[in-house]
Amino acid sequence: MKVDPWILVFSAVTVVVTIWMGFRSAKSSKSASDFFVAGRSVSVGWNASAISGEYLSAASFMGIAGMVMLSGYDALWYPVCYACGYLFLLLFIAGPLRRFGAYTIPDFAEGRYDSPVFRKIAVCFVLFIGFFYTMPQMKGAGTTLAYIFKAIDLRDTAFQFLAPLDGGGVMTTGIPYWFGVAVVGAVITLNVALGGMKGITLVQAVQYWIKMFAISVPIFVLLSVYGGYGKNLSLNKSAADSTPAIIQTVDSEKPQRLALPDKAPKDEAWIAPFGPLTTKAAKAAGLTPEESKPYSLLYTFSLIIAIVCGTAGLPHILVRFYTNPDGIAAKKTTMWVMILIGVFYVFPPIFGVLGRNLLPELYAASGSKGPDKVVLELPVLIREKYGILGSILSGITCAGAFAAFMSTFSGLLVSMTSALAHDVYGRMLKPGASPRERMRMFKFAAVGVGGVSVLLGAFVEQLDINFMVGQAFAIAAASYFPLLFMSVWWRGMTMKGAATGMLTGGLCALVCVTLTSISDILAKTAKAAAEASKIPWEPDALNVFWIGHPLLRILAEQPAIWSVPLSIGLMIVVSKATRSSVPKDVRMKMLVLHAPEALGLKQEYIQEHQGGAH
Amino acid sequence: MPHSPHDETDFIHSEHFLRGLMKRQLKLSISCAAAFLLLLFGLPLMNYFAPVLMANRVGGFTLTWLVLGVLFFPYVWIIAKWFIVRSIAMEEAEVKTAESNKRP
Numbered sequence: 001m002k003v004d005p006w007i008l009v010f011s012a013v014t015v016v017v018t019i020w021m022g023f024r025s026a027k028s029s030k031s032a033s034d035f036f037v038a039g040r041s042v043s044v045g046w047n048a049s050a051i052s053g054e055y056l057s058a059a060s061f062m063g064i065a066g067m068v069m070l071s072g073y074d075a076l077w078y079p080v081c082y083a084c085g086y087l088f089l090l091l092f093i094a095g096p097l098r099r100f101g102a103y104t105i106p107d108f109a110e111g112r113y114d115s116p117v118f119r120k121i122a123v124c125f126v127l128f129i130g131f132f133y134t135m136p137q138m139k140g141a142g143t144t145l146a147y148i149f150k151a152i153d154l155r156d157t158a159f160q161f162l163a164p165l166d167g168g169g170v171m172t173t174g175i176p177y178w179f180g181v182a183v184v185g186a187v188i189t190l191n192v193a194l195g196g197m198k199g200i201t202l203v204q205a206v207q208y209w210i211k212m213f214a215i216s217v218p219i220f221v222l223l224s225v226y227g228g229y230g231k232n233l234s235l236n237k238s239a240a241d242s243t244p245a246i247i248q249t250v251d252s253e254k255p256q257r258l259a260l261p262d263k264a265p266k267d268e269a270w271i272a273p274f275g276p277l278t279t280k281a282a283k284a285a286g287l288t289p290e291e292s293k294p295y296s297l298l299y300t301f302s303l304i305i306a307i308v309c310g311t312a313g314l315p316h317i318l319v320r321f322y323t324n325p326d327g328i329a330a331k332k333t334t335m336w337v338m339i340l341i342g343v344f345y346v347f348p349p350i351f352g353v354l355g356r357n358l359l360p361e362l363y364a365a366s367g368s369k370g371p372d373k374v375v376l377e378l379p380v381l382i383r384e385k386y387g388i389l390g391s392i393l394s395g396i397t398c399a400g401a402f403a404a405f406m407s408t409f410s411g412l413l414v415s416m417t418s419a420l421a422h423d424v425y426g427r428m429l430k431p432g433a434s435p436r437e438r439m440r441m442f443k444f445a446a447v448g449v450g451g452v453s454v455l456l457g458a459f460v461e462q463l464d465i466n467f468m469v470g471q472a473f474a475i476a477a478a479s480y481f482p483l484l485f486m487s488v489w490w491r492g493m494t495m496k497g498a499a500t501g502m503l504t505g506g507l508c509a510l511v512c513v514t515l516t517s518i519s520d521i522l523a524k525t526a527k528a529a530a531e532a533s534k535i536p537w538e539p540d541a542l543n544v545f546w547i548g549h550p551l552l553r554i555l556a557e558q559p560a561i562w563s564v565p566l567s568i569g570l571m572i573v574v575s576k577a578t579r580s581s582v583p584k585d586v587r588m589k590m591l592v593l594h595a596p597e598a599l600g601l602k603q604e605y606i607q608e609h610q611g612g613a614h
Numbered sequence: 615m616p617h618s619p620h621d622e623t624d625f626i627h628s629e630h631f632l633r634g635l636m637k638r639q640l641k642l643s644i645s646c647a648a649a650f651l652l653l654l655f656g657l658p659l660m661n662y663f664a665p666v667l668m669a670n671r672v673g674g675f676t677l678t679w680l681v682l683g684v685l686f687f688p689y690v691w692i693i694a695k696w697f698i699v700r701s702i703a704m705e706e707a708e709v710k711t712a713e714s715n716k717r718p
Contacts, residue, residue, distance in 0.1 A: 073676075073678070073679060073682070076679070076682045076683050077682070080682055080683075080686050080687075081654075083687060083690070084650065084654070084686065084687075084690045086694075087646075087647075087650055087690050087693060087694055088647070088650075090694055090697065090698075091643040091646050091647050091697060092643055092647075095701070228674070229674070229675075230672075230673045230674025230675045231674050232674075233674050233675055233676075233679065234671065234674035234675075271669075271676060271679070272661075272665065272669060272676070273658070273661035273662075273665070273668070273678060274661065274662075293662065297658060297659075297662050300658045301655070301658060304654060304655070304658075308654070327705075328702055328705075331698050331701065331702070332698065334694070335691075335694050335695065335698055338690065338691060338694050339691060342687035342688075342690065342691065343687070345687065346683070346684060346687065349683055489636070489640060587627075587629070587632060588627075590632055590636065591626070591627065591632055591635075594632070594635050594636050594639060595626070595631075595632075595635060595708070595712075596705040596706075596708050596709050596712075598705070598709045599626060599709060599712055601626070
């Protein structure tokens, strides 16, 4: 099979349109303020589409479908919490933060506590969370490009050095995973370096609608051909069902199902709560299903806390609240974002359900060839039945995948680059820098951050896209969420309390999720090698430890259940101990955070500060 | 808006105004959050303690899949809509109170 021209055309159009819009808006974004928050004049509709476009990443577009296919019911918590985390943001943080009006979270940290030191600490987490979040986007890029060019043969050409190696070290067809990562990384980095945030708002908003179209249209076609959502789900026998599930029906009126390979989870475990995702650690330790259920419940709760609180602390999402004209618009925007992403999140799990019935062979593969590409593979099935329509549909999903990782990566790149150019350079290294110098620095920083992201992305082929995003949320949940939540609602907070809590909680979460990711990469690589040479897998020291201590493994993999309370608890204790250093004008600050904007307290506050804070 | 140098007796800058403001806002936020958390944490508990009930079929879905995969989203939209309507009304009322208490 050759490279499908439809897929190539749709993907190329998405990429070219993205770059073109970036270049076009580069001409219109002249001032430094344009670069950082788009002149604060973005309308509700545009901004809601843009936030949604930025938020729906490769994890949402590809990862959730793959994870639902792989683990069933438990994976549904991801889309639900991704969408509903916004409610927390709306209820506790969005309004006050907007009234306070600073460019970035580090700006807020400094303004709320009058402390430039705290700004430096806060900046670190923009980068920590950002890099963790870019890795899965990069995997999405590598997987999609490897999929599009899987049939290309480079072995006897001038590009022979690019041909990927199979398990035994022999060159095969296709392009290597890292090549896709590098190409996509370079394209987006260039785009951001030239366009800045204003260009990105337009690009993001358009990309939301590309993604929405690309996920929903193929689903409607697939469901009309292969039977409805519920019908396909009913093929999986649950514990409450009396009749056995239908397997391998040839009757075209009924939904079909192919035999599952050994690696696939069994029906009862897949469709019921507390399945393979949440019981993995307990199972590895050899516990019985009954014994592992409490562990599973703990895992579920911790996952929920991580994502719901993490959403409220994502730096690249928060910065967009400042691009609204006023607080009421910020609230309306959040409402629209919740509707836009909520509608979107109904669709990816349907891909997972269909994938289990129609593409069970994906269970056998891993890395960029595993279930993470189910969204790209499913529409191809239509091609076998209806020819060209299938090619067009798979072209559309590929375009959606491009839109997904491109938009999220650009958003992250903007917020990490602003942190470097605006905070590190503009405030710490060279406070007197002219706007021109800062804009030049923005471009240099974009290239640097983009390069590091590509390097990191090349190492994570073995990890699930969605799993990695979950971990970025866990870090945000234990660092920025407690900082924002407590700073907005408790006036007894001191800088020392806020810094201690944020650093301890955030770093603990960071260390734990890094440890589990590294041990997963080690285990999966070693397992694949052992399988290729047909010897049993010998776990390394770290994995032996996890097998012996399933509870610790769960608490390390999903740290939110202890790290969020730890962070908040430390903030309270340390703030009480350093009560004397509560900012002097804390009442005025609280008024600015909570009083309606119509009272004009913000202007008053700025005049008192003589432009000290923004 | 004209702004005069403020003192402690000025209504807008008084402790009383700020305290009431934060209390009302927090009360609204917490009651909305409670409605949300009830379902969010209640569902895993239902799955844990009543697995057979939650596995019943509703149009091909298991009950728990239907709730989590589909019905959860509109439920949250309702809470969000309620919160936005209430908080905008609250802000308007606060502006009125503040304006009417302003000393001439």
